[in-house]
Amino acid sequence: xxxxxxxxxxxxxxxxxxxxxxxxxxxxxxxxxxxxxxxxxxxxxxxxxxxxxxxxxxxxxxxxxxxxxxxxxxxxxxxxxxxxxxxxxxxxxxxxxxxxxxxxxxxxxxxxxxxxxxxxxxxxxxxxxxxxxxxxxxxxxxxxxxxxxxxxxxxxxxxxxxxxxxxxxxxxxxxxxxxxxxxxxxxxxxxxxxxxxxxxxxxxxxxxxxxxxxxxxxxxxxxxxxxxxxxxxxxxxxxxxxxxxxxxxxxxxxxxxxxxxxxxxxxxxxxxxxxxxxxxxxxxxxxxxxxxxxxxxxxxxxxxxxxxxxxxxxxxxxxxxxxxxxxxxxxxxxxxxxxxxxxxxxxxxxxxxxxxxxxxxxxxxxxxxxxxxxxxxxxxxxxxx
Amino acid sequence: xxxxxxxxxxxxxxxxxxxxxxxxxxxxxxxxxxxxxxxxxxxxxxxxxxxxxxxxxxxxxxxxxxxxxxxxxxxxxxxxxxxxxxxxxxxxxxxxxxxxxxxxxxxxxxxxxxxxxxxxxxxxxxxxxxxxxxxxxxxxxxxxxxxxxxxxxxxxxxxxxxxxxxxxxxxxxxxxxxxxxxxxxxxxxxxxxxxxxxxxxxxxx
Numbered sequence: 001x002x003x004x005x006x007x008x009x010x011x012x013x014x015x016x017x018x019x020x021x022x023x024x025x026x027x028x029x030x031x032x033x034x035x036x037x038x039x040x041x042x043x044x045x046x047x048x049x050x051x052x053x054x055x056x057x058x059x060x061x062x063x064x065x066x067x068x069x070x071x072x073x074x075x076x077x078x079x080x081x082x083x084x085x086x087x088x089x090x091x092x093x094x095x096x097x098x099x100x101x102x103x104x105x106x107x108x109x110x111x112x113x114x115x116x117x118x119x120x121x122x123x124x125x126x127x128x129x130x131x132x133x134x135x136x137x138x139x140x141x142x143x144x145x146x147x148x149x150x151x152x153x154x155x156x157x158x159x160x161x162x163x164x165x166x167x168x169x170x171x172x173x174x175x176x177x178x179x180x181x182x183x184x185x186x187x188x189x190x191x192x193x194x195x196x197x198x199x200x201x202x203x204x205x206x207x208x209x210x211x212x213x214x215x216x217x218x219x220x221x222x223x224x225x226x227x228x229x230x231x232x233x234x235x236x237x238x239x240x241x242x243x244x245x246x247x248x249x250x251x252x253x254x255x256x257x258x259x260x261x262x263x264x265x266x267x268x269x270x271x272x273x274x275x276x277x278x279x280x281x282x283x284x285x286x287x288x289x290x291x292x293x294x295x296x297x298x299x300x301x302x303x304x305x306x307x308x309x310x311x312x313x314x315x316x317x318x319x320x321x322x323x324x325x326x327x328x329x330x331x332x333x334x335x336x337x338x339x340x341x342x343x344x345x346x347x348x349x350x351x352x353x354x355x356x357x358x359x360x361x362x363x364x365x366x367x368x369x370x371x372x373x374x375x376x377x378x379x380x381x382x383x384x385x
Numbered sequence: 386x387x388x389x390x391x392x393x394x395x396x397x398x399x400x401x402x403x404x405x406x407x408x409x410x411x412x413x414x415x416x417x418x419x420x421x422x423x424x425x426x427x428x429x430x431x432x433x434x435x436x437x438x439x440x441x442x443x444x445x446x447x448x449x450x451x452x453x454x455x456x457x458x459x460x461x462x463x464x465x466x467x468x469x470x471x472x473x474x475x476x477x478x479x480x481x482x483x484x485x486x487x488x489x490x491x492x493x494x495x496x497x498x499x500x501x502x503x504x505x506x507x508x509x510x511x512x513x514x515x516x517x518x519x520x521x522x523x524x525x526x527x528x529x530x531x532x533x534x535x536x537x538x539x540x541x542x543x544x545x546x547x548x549x550x551x552x553x554x555x556x557x558x559x560x561x562x563x564x565x566x567x568x569x570x571x572x573x574x575x576x577x578x579x580x581x582x583x584x585x586x587x588x589x590x
Contacts, residue, residue, distance in 0.1 A: 006464075010466055288462070288464060291458070291462040292475075293447065294456050295450070296447045298447055376424070377418075377423040377424070381423075
């Protein structure tokens with residue numbers, strides 16, 4: 001009790017210094033949490049992937065399409081439960097900065113494979129009935145103010161021309177980590193228009209999403225699909241949905257690694273600041289430590305005082321940093337619009353923030369505590385604070 | 386390496402009040418520190434109250450100090466974040482006394498030094514003389530046999546110094562404490578029962 005009282009009063013002794021150090025920790029822990037969340041957001045697609053879904057694409061490149069008739073052949077392979085084609089559309093809504101993912105899909109089988117997209121039954125019915133209908137995610141709808149019945153014009157880039165869609169359904173995510181920033185419409189609508197404008201590009205899809213009946217057989221089925229189209233004009237590459245998503249992330253992995261490094265550099269910098277603060281504090285109080293030793297208090301008591309003060313500052317800064325991470329991440333996600341479909345602070349990030357704070361608090365106190373414990377009483381009494 | 390003290394041999398009787406005098410650098414504070422067990426000689430024997438403190442390990446020595454020696458420093462050395470009460474209570478935290486008993490002891494010690502009405506004051510709210518009185522209360526709180534005082538009046542004006550010396554005199558005569566005081570001040574030394582002079586690390590009388 002007396003030890004805690006002494007720690008608390010020592011912590012508040014130089015209020016400005018403590019306040020500035022706590023502020024530094026707050027900013028560091030907040031930045032660390034935010035950067036870790038950005039990294040998590042980068043990988044959110046792969047984390048949300050279902051193990052029973054495979055992606056089949058052209059083995060040459062993702063931009064080279066596959067013939068539509070592959071769909072029936074894939075469906076016939078043992079272990080395949082369902083197949084749906086999908087095309088990346090890349091249309092522009094009003095202006096290029098308004099980016100959001102758009103997919104032309106085989107609506108019924110595709111949506112059935114993604115139970116995490118929760119669509120009200122009546123809206124789903126309306127969407128399926130309307131050739132120009134579109135399903136938009138809740139986050140996307142909120143970002144651009146889309147409502148059921150709204151007309152959404154998109155300017156095609158890969159598929160030239162002006163396209164119009166009617167929002168018929170808005171889906172919610174089954175979990176907070178479900179991507180609700182996407183825009184889906186009927187592949188048939190796309191194909192009809194392509195057939196009229198560029199017939200040679202018709203009846204092709206970007207990828208097939210394949211659902212397997214037994215997750216344990218996913219690798220075997222992937223091989224069977226690729227074997228089916230070996231030595232053909234359009235050979236396939238089939239992988240799990242997670243591997244497919246990671247493949248995307250890997251294209252920008254250098255950025256992710258840089259962000260990770262920066263997040264730990266921030267922690268290292270605050271560790272240096274904190275260590276300096278504690279060293280300064282201990283140096284100023286050396287004669288007090290010597291007095292305590294003269295009175296009979298041992299090195300353990302002095303160590304507890306210094307570690308306690310360092311941890312008190314670190315934990316206070318970290319607690320405020322963690323608390324502030326939530327509103328700041330929320331604000332950041334809003335500023336980023338649909339760039340990060342999922343921007344959720346993970347439990348892992350919170351533990352990392354807490355862990356970093358403890359490491360900073362302990363590491364910053366090691367040398368000052370060692371010095372205080374080792375100082376000769378007569379030398380300490382002569383020290384000028 | 387220059388020896389600070391050499392061939393020092395003297396006894397202090399229980400209940401004595403000794404003043405150690407000498408010019409700066411004569412080794413009087415070093416001698417006081419050795420007696421108080423906060424410094425160690427390179428060789429020789431140092432027996433205090435029947436205990437050869439040179440044979441004690443660090444922890445044992447700390448324990449011995451807490452039970453046998455009360456410290457009075459020139460600059461008081463109070464904890465600035467603790468009140469007068471809490472400063473005096475500090476040494477008692479090592480004794481395992483319950484809170485109620487500690488309070489009684491501290492109340493009595495502060496009353497003895499005339500600061501019963503200042504127990505909730507922080508050192509910064511007290512004058513130099515009052516701070517030194519708190520330090521004396523802290524020094525006697527565990528009822529040690531020996532009080533060591535290093536220039537106890539060195540930072541005080543004449544009136545405050547007189548108060549402190551009178552208080553130390555009371556500790557010696559009424560409580561029977563053995564007091565060893567280092568001082569430059571002949572006026573302060575006059576309050577001691579005996580005066581020893583040091584010159585270049587050697588006792589001259």
